[in-house]
Amino acid sequence: MTLSTTKLRSSTLSALALGAGIALMTAGCSAQTSGDGTSSAPTSDAGPVAGGTLVYASGDAEPTCLDPHVGGNYPQALISTQYLESLVSKNTAGEIIPWLATTWTEDADGLGWEFALRDDVTFTDGTPFDAAAVAANIAHLKDPNTASSTGYLAVGKVKEVVAVDDHTVRLELSTPDSALLDSLSQPWVAIESPTALKRSQEENCASPVGTGPFIVDTWVKQDKVALVQNKDYNSPPADAGHTGAALIDRIEWRFIPDSASRYAALQAGQVDVIDNAQPDTIAAAADKNGIAELNAPRPGAANRIELNSSKAPFDDVKVREAFIRAAIVNDGINSLFFGTAERSYSLLSSVEALGLSTPEYFDTDLAQANNLLDAAGWAEHDADGYRVKGGERLSLTFPVSTNQSIPAEQSLFQQIQATVKAAGFEVVLEPMDLSSWYGALAAHEYNLVSAPYTKVGPDVLRILYHSASITPAPSGYFANLAQVNDPEVDALLDEASQVTDPAKRAELYENAQRLVLSQFYVLPLYDQQNHYLHSTAVQGLRAMPTVSTPTFYDVWLDR
Amino acid sequence: MKSKLRPGEIVAIATLALLAVAAIAPGLLSTLDPLGIDPGQAFRPPSAGHWFGTDESGRDIYTRVIHGARASLIIGVVATVIGIGLALLLGVAAGIGGRGTDFALTRVSEVLFALPGLLLALVFIAIAGPGIATSTIAVGLATAPGYARIIRSQVRAIRGAPYVEAAIVLGRAPGHRLTRTILPNAIAPVFVLATLGVGQAIVWASSLSYLGLGAVPPAAEWGAMLAAGRTYIGTAWWMTVFPGIAIVLAAGAATALGRSLQNRTRQVNR
Numbered sequence: 001m002t003l004s005t006t007k008l009r010s011s012t013l014s015a016l017a018l019g020a021g022i023a024l025m026t027a028g029c030s031a032q033t034s035g036d037g038t039s040s041a042p043t044s045d046a047g048p049v050a051g052g053t054l055v056y057a058s059g060d061a062e063p064t065c066l067d068p069h070v071g072g073n074y075p076q077a078l079i080s081t082q083y084l085e086s087l088v089s090k091n092t093a094g095e096i097i098p099w100l101a102t103t104w105t106e107d108a109d110g111l112g113w114e115f116a117l118r119d120d121v122t123f124t125d126g127t128p129f130d131a132a133a134v135a136a137n138i139a140h141l142k143d144p145n146t147a148s149s150t151g152y153l154a155v156g157k158v159k160e161v162v163a164v165d166d167h168t169v170r171l172e173l174s175t176p177d178s179a180l181l182d183s184l185s186q187p188w189v190a191i192e193s194p195t196a197l198k199r200s201q202e203e204n205c206a207s208p209v210g211t212g213p214f215i216v217d218t219w220v221k222q223d224k225v226a227l228v229q230n231k232d233y234n235s236p237p238a239d240a241g242h243t244g245a246a247l248i249d250r251i252e253w254r255f256i257p258d259s260a261s262r263y264a265a266l267q268a269g270q271v272d273v274i275d276n277a278q279p280d281t282i283a284a285a286a287d288k289n290g291i292a293e294l295n296a297p298r299p300g301a302a303n304r305i306e307l308n309s310s311k312a313p314f315d316d317v318k319v320r321e322a323f324i325r326a327a328i329v330n331d332g333i334n335s336l337f338f339g340t341a342e343r344s345y346s347l348l349s350s351v352e353a354l355g356l357s358t359p360e361y362f363d364t365d366l367a368q369a370n371n372l373l374d375a376a377g378w379a380e381h382d383a384d385g386y387r388v389k390g391g392e393r394l395s396l397t398f399p400v401s402t403n404q405s406i407p408a409e410q411s412l413f414q415q416i417q418a419t420v421k422a423a424g425f426e427v428v429l430e431p432m433d434l435s436s437w438y439g440a441l442a443a444h445e446y447n448l449v450s451a452p453y454t455k456v457g458p459d460v461l462r463i464l465y466h467s468a469s470i471t472p473a474p475s476g477y478f479a480n481l482a483q484v485n486d487p488e489v490d491a492l493l494d495e496a497s498q499v500t501d502p503a504k505r506a507e508l509y510e511n512a513q514r515l516v517l518s519q520f521y522v523l524p525l526y527d528q529q530n531h532y533l534h535s536t537a538v539q540g541l542r543a544m545p546t547v548s549t550p551t552f553y554d555v556w557l558d559r
Numbered sequence: 560m561k562s563k564l565r566p567g568e569i570v571a572i573a574t575l576a577l578l579a580v581a582a583i584a585p586g587l588l589s590t591l592d593p594l595g596i597d598p599g600q601a602f603r604p605p606s607a608g609h610w611f612g613t614d615e616s617g618r619d620i621y622t623r624v625i626h627g628a629r630a631s632l633i634i635g636v637v638a639t640v641i642g643i644g645l646a647l648l649l650g651v652a653a654g655i656g657g658r659g660t661d662f663a664l665t666r667v668s669e670v671l672f673a674l675p676g677l678l679l680a681l682v683f684i685a686i687a688g689p690g691i692a693t694s695t696i697a698v699g700l701a702t703a704p705g706y707a708r709i710i711r712s713q714v715r716a717i718r719g720a721p722y723v724e725a726a727i728v729l730g731r732a733p734g735h736r737l738t739r740t741i742l743p744n745a746i747a748p749v750f751v752l753a754t755l756g757v758g759q760a761i762v763w764a765s766s767l768s769y770l771g772l773g774a775v776p777p778a779a780e781w782g783a784m785l786a787a788g789r790t791y792i793g794t795a796w797w798m799t800v801f802p803g804i805a806i807v808l809a810a811g812a813a814t815a816l817g818r819s820l821q822n823r824t825r826q827v828n829r
Contacts, residue, residue, distance in 0.1 A: 260790055280794045331598035336615055402771070407790040411615045414777040418596045418616070431771060 048242075048556040053250040054538065056552075057262050059276030061403035061434045062255045065205035066216060066225065069141050071475045072150025072188040074298075074454055074547075078275065079253055081549040082227055083124075084190035084210035087115060087134070088181055089237040090456065090545045094353070096181045097238040100129065100191055100211065110176030110500060117167040121235045123193035125209045131163035136194035138171075146201070149475035150455070153463050154183035176498040178505055179459030185546045186456055211235050213246040213553040225253040241540060241554035251552055259407060266291065266533055272557070273534040273541070273550065279408050283338040285533050292536050294550065295340075296543035298528035299351050300455040301464060302344040303409070305416075305523040308447050310470075310483035313394060318376040320520035323396075324362060326369040326423035327523060332415040336408040341526040347461060347513050349527050354458040354506050356513040361520070369423040378424065387424030395426040396447040401437040404452055406529070413450070442476050449481050452528050454547050458509045462493040465516050482521040489515050568819050574812035581628035591619045593626040593779040602795050612797035614787065616777070620797060623779040624805050630780045631809060634695045634773075635761040639753050641699025642760070646706030647749075653707070654714025654745075655737060665711070671704040677763060684772045691780075694773035698763045702756055709752065713745040720744075751820045758813030765806050781806050 060075035068076040068084065087101040101115040121129040138161050141151040157180070160172040173180070183189060196209035207216045213236070214227040233245045254271065256262040263281045265271045267288075277285070277293070285291045313319045333343050345362050348355030373379075378387040378394050387394040398417075400410060410431065417427040427448065432440065440446055453464055463469055467490050469480035489512055496508035516522065530548050534541060540554040564572075581588055597617035605612045611620035653664035671679065680697035687693040717723060718741065726740045767773040768782030776783055781802040788798025 258789075260792055263793070278790065280791055284794055328598075332616070335598040335601035335617070407787070408615070410776070411787075415596050415598060415616050417777070418594060429776065431776065 048247055048540065049558070050247045050249075050556065052248050052557040052559065053252060054248050054273065054552060054555065054557060055252045055254060055271040057254045057256045057265055057271040057274045059257055059259055059262055059274070059406075060255075061257070062222065065201075066219065067192065067201075067205050067208040068188045068190060069137075069146055069148050069151050069192070070201065070205060071477070072148055072152075074452065074549075077187040077454070077547055078549050079225060079227075080187050080190060080208070080210075081212075081544060081551055082214040082251060082253075082553075083212040083216055083230075084187065084192060084208065085212050085235060085237075086185055086187065086190045086546075087117075088185045089239065090182075090185050091239045092545050094545070096185060099185075099237040100235060104181070110178075110498065111173050113171045113173070113180060114164065115169050115171070117169060118235060119167045121211050122232065123196070123209050123211055124215045124230055124232075125193050125196055127193045127195040127209075129191065129211055130166045131169040132166075133191060133194045134169045135161040135163055136197060137189075137191050140192075140197050141189065144474045147475040148188075149473040149477045149479075150186070151188040152473050152475075153469075153479070154186060154189045154455075175494075176500070178497055178500060179457050179462075182457035182459060183455075187544075187547060187549060214251060217250075222255075224255070227251040227253060236553060239545075241542075246553050247540075247556040248552060257403070263533070266535065269535070272538050273532060275530075275532050275550075276406060277531040277533040278406055279337040279340045282340050282531055282533065290536050291533055292538075294532040294534065294541060294543060296530045296532070296548035296550075297349060297351055298452070298454045298530045298548045299349050299457070300460040300528070300547075301453040302346055302349050302355075303450065303452060303525045303528050304344075304347070305413075305448055305450050305525065306482040307521055307523070308444070308449070308481065308483055309521055310485075311444070311447075313376075313378070313389075313396075314447055316376050317519055318372045319378070319394075322369040322372040322376070322423060323420060323425060324520050324523050325365045325372070326420040326425065327416045328364050328419040329362075329412070329416065329523070329525060332412040333526060336411050336415075337526070340531065341529055344524040344526045346524055347464070347516060347522060348458060351527070352458055352460075354509045356510050356517070358514065358517045361517050362523070366422055373424060381424060384426075385421065385424065386426045393426055394424055395428060397428050397430065397445060398448040399430045399432055399437050399440040399446050400450070401434055402431050403434045404437075405450060409450070409525075412525070438477065441478075441481065442472070446481075450525075451481055453479060454528065456546055459497055461509060461512055461516075462497050465512070465521070466490050466493050482516075484516060484519075484521050486515065486519070565819070567815060571812040571815040571819075574808055575816065578628045578632060578809055578812075581625045582632045583629075585622075585625045585629065588625045589619070589622040591622040593618065593623045594777055595619075602791070604795075605797055611801040612795070614784075614798050615791060615795075618777075620784070620801050623784060624781070624801050626779040627781045627784065627802065627805065628809070630691065630774060630778070631761050631764065631806070634691065634698065634764040635757045635809070635813070638695045638698035638702065638760040638764065639756040641696060642702035642756060643706050643749060643753055645699065645703040646710055649703070649707040650710025651714055651737070651742070651745075653711040655718065655741070661711075664707075668704040668707050672708075676701040676705070677766065680763060680767060681772070684767065689772040689775070691774050691778075694764055694767040697767065698760050701763070702760065706749070706752060706756070710745060710749060713748060714741060717741050717744050747824060751817060751824055753817075754820055755814055755817030758810040758817065761813065762806065762810045 063076045068080045085100055088096050089099045091097050101117055104115045106113050138155050138158055140146055141148050141155050157173045157175055157177040158171050159174045162170040164170055193209040196204055206219055213230055213233045215230050217226040217228045219225045229246050229249050231245050259278045262274045266274050307314045307320045309315055330343050333341055345359040346355040346357040373387055378389045380388050382388050413429055417429060463479045465484045467485045470478055470483055472478040492508050492512035496505050499505045537558045539556050539558050541550055543550050600613050600617035601615055603609055603613040609619050614620055649664055653661045679701040683697040683700055684693055723740055726736050765782030768780050769786045774780035774783045784802040785799055792799050
């Protein structure tokens, strides 16, 4: 008897202590603002100083592999930006600029590209960077054993890689690719040491070797990755702030999935930079000294809910339209995001110049939703108020990746769940971790899903809505989650990815977007939110204009 | 049970009675919908309109706390029933069985003791998958070894008592001895334990929901509400404080009542 009472008491106490601990962590830090939007404002007159360790806390899932060729998701891009480099990059004006490649030319027929490579760059394992290294990397991406998804799609049209000489490489394409340079600028197509790639995948995942300003030192799983400065670094992209080695000695890359703890750690000075800052904390941080914000919306697709059209009930366009007409989104965005996010009516991120915004397809109209469902045969209601057809409830499974959806977004999904109930839809929200979520998608156990997809340029449309993307990539992931299978969309996207005339390309992409939007495959929500909060001691932080990952190459610590 | 109720006991009983009302007829205490959203009223602090404030979707937290009582009390009671039911089987078998049975069952429960109870529950959920039903069973399973050990020692102690020997001398059949002589005497302390156990089970069940392994959002469940509010603890303290108070009150009242029952039965036994 004594035993069980003591146990009870200690568990009650620990629950109390936990609550009190959290309260203490978050309360009582008195700081004030300098959240200034896109970059950190220097607060000191002293010039950059070298040295020091920067602690980064990521709210994204810990990658299972540090080589972004394998799979290819945003958490991998975030960290690999620090130690891997691509052939080209992008500047803030959206122009492609030199990086590991210095110049490039396209054949008149668009079927071949020639890149001149830097001849003075060495991988951090001593292997020289040359044309053979580029060939080995593209071969690695295309190798089914690599199980690449993002990088695999990016180089999908590359048929053959020819080393013209040591520092000139030719890419032979199967069809012209107007998005090739955009694709090659991405971190998922970064160039790694061919010597290191020859190791087992397990080894290469633990310590990929590149040409970047930092080197993967150690990786303590479930805890942190330690990155150390590459002292011989000489290959910054053309838009970097300085040359030579990075200024800080070391980066500790931590994983703190809980957003309140992450922000508390930043306030307490235990970490210097956090990603995935939550709307309420961004609003709170705006009033604090010592904390600044970096807002860098991601390119590619907007955050959106995709309606799986490959199976009932969303194989019927009327049911899809009914769902979209019944879902009330704007009120939730206004209250949950504290003004940090704006409603999107587009498939593409607002940073993509060719995005088409069509608010007319997304007016909420409950009466119309009800009419559409009646017309689609979902005319009866069961005792709980949900519609039924042939004894089957109008029920939608919605697996939610808690690693990829911030709490505000998960709350928004709950609000959508509540609002579509009025039309008779049952939405079953299933919060799960990333690997279970991939499993649910692979098994087609979803009617609704929200998956971020980051890619440079409008070619992301081809990846997300071309019927070819219904077939899983070697990683098992298929990007066409709405299962759009429309020959007309395919034809428009195929042509757009090949034409070189910018006006024609823009027109084709517009038509393709209108077609997908008008068929109600997608409910756009807002740009992919990408807010960083950092201590004002962190100077010189910027996000890469490619996929908006932060780079610590120019950063110095003003402590 | 002749002494008068002490003030502490009255408070505990009143709290549990209030929770019972909330669990059985939540409509008496609040007429709002616990799942009804109103984004325009999100993050409102406690006021006359919303006594405990509103959450991130504008749901009334007072209403959700009231409706949460049902889930928490049902999980607490059912889990305890499962735990004690299992423990009775194991404990009685070990208590009246031969040396071999006793040895085997005691070792099994000692192995289970080696794992902290909540960990045992987590293991079960990892295998069976999250949800209210599995978390209830998990908590029941996790508490069983503790009860089983106490029941076993009760049964063994009573087995050698003079009145059991008297029953043997009188020629009562073994089944009759078990159900009429041993069990009624062994079971009394179990009721006391059960009252204490309900409080413990409520805390554990809330913990599991807090970890995302029990009730699924947006269900009105105290642990799940704590978890949802934690994100906003810096800006909307009321989202965590009120469900937290509810858990403390429920668990505290059940424990206080169990303790006083324990003391009273001890006095009676003396």
